[in-house]
Amino acid sequence: LKTDTVVDGDNIFLKDIVSLPSDMLPQDGIGNILIGSSPLPGKSRSIGIDYIKLKLKQANKEDISIRGEEGEKGEKVVVIRSSQRLDVNKVVETARDYIVSIYNKKNTKITPYSVPDEVILPEGEITLEVDSNYSIPKLNKRLFIPIIVKINGKQTKIMRIGFEVQEFQRVVVAAADIKTKQIITTKDLRVEERDTCYLRQTPLANIEEAVGKRASAFIKQGSILTIPLAECLPCISEGDQVTIINRIGNLTITTPGISCKDGMIGERIGVKNSDSKKMLNGVVCEGKKILID
Numbered sequence: 001l002k003t004d005t006v007v008d009g010d011n012i013f014l015k016d017i018v019s020l021p022s023d024m025l026p027q028d029g030i031g032n033i034l035i036g037s038s039p040l041p042g043k044s045r046s047i048g049i050d051y052i053k054l055k056l057k058q059a060n061k062e063d064i065s066i067r068g069e070e071g072e073k074g075e076k077v078v079v080i081r082s083s084q085r086l087d088v089n090k091v092v093e094t095a096r097d098y099i100v101s102i103y104n105k106k107n108t109k110i111t112p113y114s115v116p117d118e119v120i121l122p123e124g125e126i127t128l129e130v131d132s133n134y135s136i137p138k139l140n141k142r143l144f145i146p147i148i149v150k151i152n153g154k155q156t157k158i159m160r161i162g163f164e165v166q167e168f169q170r171v172v173v174a175a176a177d178i179k180t181k182q183i184i185t186t187k188d189l190r191v192e193e194r195d196t197c198y199l200r201q202t203p204l205a206n207i208e209e210a211v212g213k214r215a216s217a218f219i220k221q222g223s224i225l226t227i228p229l230a231e232c233l234p235c236i237s238e239g240d241q242v243t244i245i246n247r248i249g250n251l252t253i254t255t256p257g258i259s260c261k262d263g264m265i266g267e268r269i270g271v272k273n274s275d276s277k278k279m280l281n282g283v284v285c286e287g288k289k290i291l292i293d
Helices: 049-058 088-103
Strands: 004-007 011-013 034-037 044-048 076-081 108-114 126-130 142-151 154-174 189-195 241-248 251-259 268-273 279-285 289-292
Touching (some): 034 044, 044 049, 088 108, 088 126, 088 142, 088 154, 241 279
Parallel strands (some): 004 076, 241 289
Antiparallel strands (some): 044 076, 108 154, 126 142, 154 189, 241 251, 251 268, 268 279, 279 289
C-alpha cells in the first residue's frame, strides 16, 4: 500500500493506491478494481487498509494480500486529486465576446461585476463555450452569461459571469424642473451624452423634437426626455367651451358643453352638457366639437 498518491480521474482504482507485483498482468483486471470516488480537485482523502480489503471482498478478490509500507502507522493511503487553476480572464473574454457579437452596437460599455476569484478544476484540456440554451434578452442594464467549462470535452462546470452594460448616446435632458402640462421651451433643455440602457422608452435626440410641446408628467432636472414625456398640445383643453354633436338618424342636434379633460382629435373624453348638466362621453373632432356616438 502506497503512503500517498495523485489521481487525475473521478474514481480511485486499486492500481492507483498499491504497488502491484510485476507478475500481475494488466489483463487480469486486478488493478481496475474500483475502490471509491476521488476527492474534489486539489483536495485529498485518506483510505485505510481495512476499507480496501472490504472492496476486494466485494469484488471476490479477498485472496489478494494488501499490506502497508513498513513503518507506516495506521496503514492508510492519502489520495490527492490533481488540479489546475482556471484563468478566469479567459472566461470573462468568452462572455464579453458573446455580448458584443449579439448587440454589435457602438458606444456600448461592457463591464464585468460578478466574477469568481478562483476556480479549481481537474487536470485536462479546458474548453469554454456559451450555453447553447441561453437566449440573451433585449439590451439590459445587467446580464448574466452562462459559460460551460469542459475538461477533455466533458462538461465539468457552468459559470455565470455578470456584466453591467451601458449604452451611451446624445439625448435631450431637462435643464430645469419642468412641471406637468408646462409648455417646453429651448431654455428648459440641453443635450448630453448619457447611458440609455436602462430606459424602457425611446429618448429624444434633438431639442427641436420637444420644443413647443408640453410635459405629460413632471420632469425633474437632469432627467432624460423620452417620446411620451413630450406630448403635442391638445385640440381641446379641460374647461374649454365645446359644441356637442348628437346624430339621431338623419337628424343632427348641437348643444353647448364644457370639456372635462384635455383631448386630441380622435380621442374619447368626457363632456358636460351646459343646458342639462348631464355628463356625456364623445370623440374629439376638429373645431372644438365632440361627437356623441
